[in-house]
Structures are given as C-alpha cells and as structure tokens.
Amino acid sequence: MNKLFPTQEVGSLVKPRWRLKGYRGKSLSKEEIAEAVSWGTKLGIEDLEELVKLLSEGDSASRKRAMLEWSAKYAIRFFETAGLDIVFDGEQWRSEMYEHVIRKTVGFKFLGYVKSFDYRYFNKAACIDKPKYVKSLYLDELLFTKENTKREIKVPITGPYTLVDWTFNEYYEKKFSTEIRDFKRRKFEAKRDFLFDLIKEVIRPEIDKLIDSGAKWIQIDEPAATTNLTDEEMELFVDSFNEMVEGLNCAFSLHNCYSNYAVLAKYACELRNCSQLSLEFANRDSRQTGIGDTRTGYKEIRLFEEHGFHGNYGLGVVDVHTNFVEPPELVRDRILHAAKIIGDPSRIYVSTDCGLRTRTWEKSFQKLKNMVLGAELARKSLK
Amino acid sequence: MIGCYATGVFPRPRRLIGKTRAYERGRINGKELEESFAKATETVINAQVSTGLDYVTDGMLRWQDLLRPFTESLKGIEVGSLARWFNNNTFYRKPIITDHVKREKDIVKSIMCLEKLPKNISWKAILPAPYTFASLSENQYDKDKTEFMFEFAGIINKEIRSLTQAGFSYIQLSDPALVYEPLATKSREDELSLVKNVLEMAVKGTSVKICLQTFFGDFSKILPEALDFPVDHLGIDLYETDLEKLKEHSFEKGIALGLIDSRSSLIEKTDELIGVTKEIIESVYRSRMEEVFICPNCDLDFLPWERAEKKIEVVSSVANHLKEEFS
Numbered sequence A: 001m002n003k004l005f006p007t008q009e010v011g012s013l014v015k016p017r018w019r020l021k022g023y024r025g026k027s028l029s030k031e032e033i034a035e036a037v038s039w040g041t042k043l044g045i046e047d048l049e050e051l052v053k054l055l056s057e058g059d060s061a062s063r064k065r066a067m068l069e070w071s072a073k074y075a076i077r078f079f080e081t082a083g084l085d086i087v088f089d090g091e092q093w094r095s096e097m098y099e100h101v102i103r104k105t106v107g108f109k110f111l112g113y114v115k116s117f118d119y120r121y122f123n124k125a126a127c128i129d130k131p132k133y134v135k136s137l138y139l140d141e142l143l144f145t146k147e148n149t150k151r152e153i154k155v156p157i158t159g160p161y162t163l164v165d166w167t168f169n170e171y172y173e174k175k176f177s178t179e180i181r182d183f184k185r186r187k188f189e190a191k192r193d194f195l196f197d198l199i200k201e202v203i204r205p206e207i208d209k210l211i212d213s214g215a216k217w218i219q220i221d222e223p224a225a226t227t228n229l230t231d232e233e234m235e236l237f238v239d240s241f242n243e244m245v246e247g248l249n250c251a252f253s254l255h256n257c258y259s260n261y262a263v264l265a266k267y268a269c270e271l272r273n274c275s276q277l278s279l280e281f282a283n284r285d286s287r288q289t290g291i292g293d294t295r296t297g298y299k300e301i302r303l304f305e306e307h308g309f310h311g312n313y314g315l316g317v318v319d320v321h322t323n324f325v326e327p328p329e330l331v332r333d334r335i336l337h338a339a340k341i342i343g344d345p346s347r348i349y350v351s352t353d354c355g356l357r358t359r360t361w362e363k364s365f366q367k368l369k370n371m372v373l374g375a376e377l378a379r380k381s382l383k
Numbered sequence B: 001m002i003g004c005y006a007t008g009v010f011p012r013p014r015r016l017i018g019k020t021r022a023y024e025r026g027r028i029n030g031k032e033l034e035e036s037f038a039k040a041t042e043t044v045i046n047a048q049v050s051t052g053l054d055y056v057t058d059g060m061l062r063w064q065d066l067l068r069p070f071t072e073s074l075k076g077i078e079v080g081s082l083a084r085w086f087n088n089n090t091f092y093r094k095p096i097i098t099d100h101v102k103r104e105k106d107i108v109k110s111i112m113c114l115e116k117l118p119k120n121i122s123w124k125a126i127l128p129a130p131y132t133f134a135s136l137s138e139n140q141y142d143k144d145k146t147e148f149m150f151e152f153a154g155i156i157n158k159e160i161r162s163l164t165q166a167g168f169s170y171i172q173l174s175d176p177a178l179v180y181e182p183l184a185t186k187s188r189e190d191e192l193s194l195v196k197n198v199l200e201m202a203v204k205g206t207s208v209k210i211c212l213q214t215f216f217g218d219f220s221k222i223l224p225e226a227l228d229f230p231v232d233h234l235g236i237d238l239y240e241t242d243l244e245k246l247k248e249h250s251f252e253k254g255i256a257l258g259l260i261d262s263r264s265s266l267i268e269k270t271d272e273l274i275g276v277t278k279e280i281i282e283s284v285y286r287s288r289m290e291e292v293f294i295c296p297n298c299d300l301d302f303l304p305w306e307r308a309e310k311k312i313e314v315v316s317s318v319a320n321h322l323k324e325e326f327s
Helices: A017-024 A030-042 A048-056 A061-082 A099-104 A139-148 A160-165 A170-175 A183-212 A231-245 A261-268 A301-306 A328-342 A361-382 B014-024 B030-051 B068-073 B130-135 B145-166 B189-203 B270-284 B305-326
Strands: A105-117 A120-133 A155-158 A217-221 A251-256 A276-279 A312-318 A348-352 B002-004 B075-084 B091-102 B122-128 B170-174 B209-213 B233-237 B254-260 B292-296
Touching: A017 A030, A017 A048, A017 A061, A030 A048, A030 A061, A048 A061, A061 A139, A061 A361, A099 A105, A105 B014, A105 B091, A105 B305, A120 A170, A120 A183, A139 A183, A155 A183, A160 A183, A160 A231, A170 A183, A183 A217, A183 A231, A217 A231, A231 A261, A251 A312, A261 A301, A276 A348, A301 A328, A312 A328, A312 A361, A328 A348, A328 A361, A348 A361, B002 B305, B014 B030, B030 B305, B068 B075, B068 B091, B091 B145, B122 B130, B122 B145, B130 B145, B130 B189, B145 B170, B145 B189, B209 B254, B254 B270, B254 B305, B270 B292, B270 B305, B292 B305
Parallel strands: A155 A217, A217 A251, A251 A276, A276 A312, A312 A348, B002 B292, B122 B170, B170 B209, B209 B233, B233 B254, B254 B292
Antiparallel strands: A105 A120, B075 B091
16 A cells, blocks of 8 residues: 555444344334434435335345345445545454354354353354365455445455364364374374364365455454464464465455464564564553653564564554543554654554454544544654 | 362353353342352252262352452452463453452352252362462562462462361362473473472361362473472373373372363263273382372363263263272
8 A cells, every 4th residue: 555554443343233133133222223323324324214114124034134234334434434544344244253154164063152251151163074165254245345445455354273273173183083192192183184174175265265256455363373372383373374375366464462472473474475464552552642661562563573574564553442542642652653663664554453343333433533543643743 | 099070160051151141231130140150050069979970079160260269359469351361262360469468268168059069979179279370470569479379378278278177178279380381491490399398388287188280281391390299199181291201200199180171072982091091000100009080181161061061971981990990
C-alpha cells in the first residue's frame, strides 16, 4: 500500500442481537429492530425497510442466509465508516473461529465442554478420522465482501497449528499406537501427522479456492503458536506455516496475541512468505502519551528486529479487552515509538490488538475512529 | 502393593457446567449453584467408589485452578490476571504476593464436601506444592522466591495437619513446575536441594502418606536427586518422561505411575499399560518392591466428564490385573 500507516482490524466484530436472534429464528423486540435501524442509518445502509420486513418474518432457510449477508454488510460498512483502509466482514458468518472450521470438516466429533478458566468452557472436538474437505469454509464470506467493498480485503482464517492444538487427536494417536512405543514420541508424531494432513486435505484446498476467487491477502490466525515452547514444537509450527503457504501467489500474514513474544521472535524470521506479523502490544502498554520509556508494551519489537524479521508489523495500538477509548494522541505516540525502533515507518500497519468481538459496537466504533485519527496524526508528524 | 487413585481436579459434569454458566449470567443464585456443586460432587465420588479406586478424593470441582483456594484465602496475596497453565489451552489466575503471607483458617478443608466422602474407603487430598506455587506467583512483596517458598511450605504443613485431623490418610502435593522446563538448560542441582529442604518443612511432623506428583514434564530430569526427597511416593507423568532414563534408576520409594493420559480423549489399551507397568517395576525395584499406584498423569479436567469416567475405569482395570499378579 502506498499510504503510510494503513489501518486495519484483526478480524472479528461482535454479532448484533438482531443477527443472533434473527439467525436462530427467534422473534425480535421493538428495541432490537430499532437498534438495527439506528446503526443502519448511521452506516448509510441502503434498503433498510427490507431488513425490517425480514426481521419481522418467521424463520426460514432464506431468512437465515439473509441474516448472514445483512450483518456482513453492516460490518463492512462499519469498518469503512470508521475509516479503515483494509477491511473484511467482521467474521459475521462464523459461529466462532474453532467451531466454524471443525463443523464444516469431516473427520471430527465434538466431545463436549472442557474448562478454559473459571466458569468458562469450550466445546472440544476429537479428530476421529483423516480430515476431509467437503465444503468451503470461507468462500461465501470472501465473495460477498468483494461485492460489497472497494477497499483492500484481508481474509482472516484459523491456522492449522491452532486447530490441531485445540483438538483431541484420537485418530492419529491410535494409528501410531503399534508403531511407536514411547508415549511422548508417539503423541508428537501423531500431532505432526494430523497437522500436515489437515494442511494438505483441508487448509490448502481452501486457500487455493480463496486465491482462485480473488483473495490477495490471507491472514493466518494462530493464537496457539507459542503454547508449546520447546524448540521441537516451535519448529513444527514454523514448518506448518511454510507448508501451508508454499508456492502460492498471495500475500500471507500471521496474527498471534497474548503469547510469548520472546519465543515467537526467535522463529518469526523463519516464516516464509509472511509479509506481516499482526501482534498485540496495546494490552501490555501504559496509557500515558509520549515516546520512549513510557511505551513499555512495545519493547518486544526489538526482539523481532534483533532476530532478523524484515517484514511488516500489524501494530496493535488498540486494546480490545478494555472500554478505555485510546485518544488519537496515544495512538499516534504508539505508532511513532514503534517507527523509531523499527527505523522504517513504511513497515507499520496500524491495527487493533485482536478482533473486537469482546466490545460493543459503540465502543468498537469509537476505538476504531480514534485509531484512524491517530494514524493520521502520526503521518502528519512525519511529514 | 498395587493401588490406584485419581491425581487432581475432575471435570465438572455437564449439568454443573450449565449451572455455573447460568450463575455467571445471573440466572441462578449462589445457593442454587452450591446445591449443584454438592450434587455433582456426589456423582464424582460415586464414580470413584464404583470403579474401585483405593483412595477417593472429593473431585475438587470447586477449584478454579490448583492454586486458587490459596490465592483467594491467604492474607497478603491478591488474585491477579489470567496466565496460561503450562502448555495447555487453559488458564489460571496469577497469585500476586503483596504483603507478608498469613493463613487465617483451614483452607482446603473448608471447601471440601467431607460429609459426602465414604466412610469405608480411604481419603486422599491434593495440594499445590510450594515450588509450583512460588514459581507461578508474582512476588511484589519481598522479591525473594526462596523465602516465600519456605513460608508457603509452612502453610502446607498446617493444611496437611488439618486434613489429617479431618480423616484424610493420603496427601498429594502437585508439583508440575518442578519438571516443566521447556526453556531451561542450566544445571538444577542447587534448585533440587532447595526443593528437598522446602519439602522437609512441608511434611515435618506429619503422619500421613505423602506423594509428590509431577506432571507436564520429564521426571527423569530430576533424578537421582528426587529419590532423596522426604516423601513416601513419587508421581511420574509417563506421557512426558523418558522411560529408558527412568529405568536406569533404582527406587526405594513408592511410585505413582501416570499411565492414563488426561490430555488425550483416546481410551488407553489395558494390556499395553500393564506391560509398561511391569517393565518399570522390574527395572526400578531391584531389591524390594514398594507401593505402586496406577493413576492419570494429571488432572482429568482436560476431558469432558464422560471421558474422564471411562479413564478411571481404565485406571482401575489396570490396577486390578496387576493386583492379582503381584499378590
């Protein structure tokens, strides 16, 4: 992109109530319909009467599909109106980053809820057969977004290492149970096989399809990248990324957050065809303005630089876990501070820490608007 | 000589999960949640009894993480933000030490459902080991990890006494941090001699059987030093431990073999586990065999309840076969 400090969001936006209830076939209250109209007006959505009519109708397959399209359209306009240069659809079609993929792929079975922390749980699946690609995971989203925006598109997809790390591996552990005696080695080899089969059978075919349909930039979401800090596991992660993108004519980036960046930095330069690392920094940073020592959250950029990473940064300047709306001056200083460390401002894309699905639309909008304003301030101060 | 038991937190059965979520969303009150915990505790205890475990625990369903009862109850410690629980997709809240630490009441006993534990089977309780608690805490008070570790060992000593008085005859100290070392390369001799002293303080004057249960890492890396630790039994995660290296050592202590993988949903084959156990027994007990326990490698709450139930059936079935052979 020619512009300095292009702005982007990581992926998700919370689903409005009218979309959730509408998709489930539930009837909506007057307030919920009014909310849809109010945001629709604010975002300049055309034919709002059509949506209102649809929301008052009974459940049907066509209403379900229309709900996905309407909320995707809202999310695209949301990002455009906030002023982002790079957009997508707020992942409005997906139930969630893990379940969305597992449910659409053959070879998995959900076993039930397991603990994440406190009273939070997640529905964990087991791989019970060789994964098989039977339908597209994200193609509808891409085609719809392409039709509805003129801005640059970045397609976020869930990475294979994370899918494997979050899934029980019954099929492959069973497969190796007679071949490998050592339990630890057996589990590792089973994981490797699962990972590379998943890439070959599911992820590559999907990426091929996305590229054939015009995807120019795909972001690989790998929150689990540094779950296992051993060299062997980190090398497996790197190998999986490289295998997934090898020989493809498309830009790829990696998103990873709330992780061990000291370890990721060591391996980032081994990622081939990775044009951008989209990382979370605002969450680690102070809220004071200024450049220099106050910017405690950005010190790890140095590690990536020292280890020889030469690509771009999706620089997290907006914390998605707080309702504090970062003032434009704070956003500006975070950008300028990072630019000073990196030495080349053109390597910075201004970004949120992670998807905004944890915030309301009101807060998300304020945060993104200020992010855009802050990027503009940073541009001006470098002129 | 052969026994079996569980080694940690059990998963919450489906119904209880629903209740905890309803509670979080304000749909049920604390009393209703408490009733659900009590009911689910019965389910978990009954499963242990009916599969024939030699020691039963109360299932620890209330424990949000291994450290939490202590993080929440000890004066001088605050509940911090979420941090990753070793190499798992689960999280614990970091204890933040802000002041001199003080124990004001019986911590674990007060959150147990003692009345639900069966009278005719021995009871086992599980506590965090001082090394792990100190390693996973953030010390803002005196910055000295060693001093805090001894203080915490003193607290554990009091907990063991209170649990003994309540009727528990077996205490497990869970010490994953002792063997989890993905990035460490330096020699750990000094560290292990410190751990020995800390454990001495924790068990001083106590009269129950004590096991130091390690998991998430290779137990062979703390050998031979661990053989001198002042505990009765040593717990080993066989899904992380180099079996060949383990077999090089001769043991004069009991062992708790983590033969059932709590982090995999695949149900193990009994025959294979029996074979591995026999191999280990033959190698490590060269003069006299000590007590051997068959158990899951770590907390079963990485699994949904239905799978955990099947896993303890495997635990019991392996133990029963071996009991016959070694009787």
